[in-house]
Amino acid sequence: MARNWEKHNDQDQVDDDLGSLIRWSLEDSLARETPPDDLWQRVRARIEASSPQAERALLGRKRHGLSLAPLIQTVVASSLVLAFALGVNHGDTPQSRTRASRPTVQRTAVVESARPQDIPRLRTASRPEPEPVVHQRIGGVAE
């Protein structure tokens, strides 16, 4: 018991010394550290920017921005409609040209060039047909 108490006291002494070491090494060096002088101005600017008056002004600016939005939307939509109408009238946009020239010719060419032995494979690749079920009897009567 007495030994435990002594040990505890020794531990306290060690911790005190450790505390002294930490204090001695950090306190002196930390004590010289001060924030830069302009830091308060930055803090103040941020506080004022987030103040109710500033937020109201920001909201007002947003509202002003929102009132312009329908006008911009209308202009964009009408120009799109106009462009679409012009495209329909001319009828030969590059897109329609490519679409007309592409698919059927190629497919026909593939089918025509296919040799007879390839036909079943092509047919299988394009549309798998169910194979006829063959009932094989295993075993049976020995001859």
Place this chain on the structure above:
Amino acid sequence: MGESEHEDIGLVTRIRSGDMAAFERLYNKYKRPLYQTALAITGDRGAAEEVMQDCFVRAHRAMSRVVASGSLSPWLHRIAVNLACNWANRHRRWLSALDVWLEHLSAPGLAPEQAAEQVEVGEVVRQALGSLNSTQRAVIVLFYVHGFTLAELAYIMDCPVGTVKSRLHYACKAFRERLRQDARLPGEIIYGTELGKA
């Protein structure tokens, strides 16, 4: 209640009514300990400045909710420690800027060999502290450098007093172990009583 606590309560009332000069007074009163704590935890001057800005902006926003019954120091430290630990955990680096502090350790009046010895001890302490995690660093700086009580630490770190004691114990243990491993520091400096006089 001391004069400082009375002043803080008065400042809170004035700040709530929109008095910016009162908030500036509060800033000037606590800027140094808060900055030093943030710097000790982050080890980066830029980060410590960021922490200070965020801390005071948050404090200003929360001023209407704070219970003004004493010193505002634990409350402000709570915000600052939280922000600094978050920063340190995000960046996982520390103590590059502590070198700058420790340059100051060699005071101009000292003999070169004494100055060298102090820098050596400071370097060892720096490295030992650098091996701790941000929470342990915070608890050591707040307890040993700023002298907060365990109850105040419990409030600042938002945990029970028992947890604070445990953190302090493990931080000191890890710190002592690091010092023991370092051959540059003689045993009498770690355990001797001379430091108290230094």
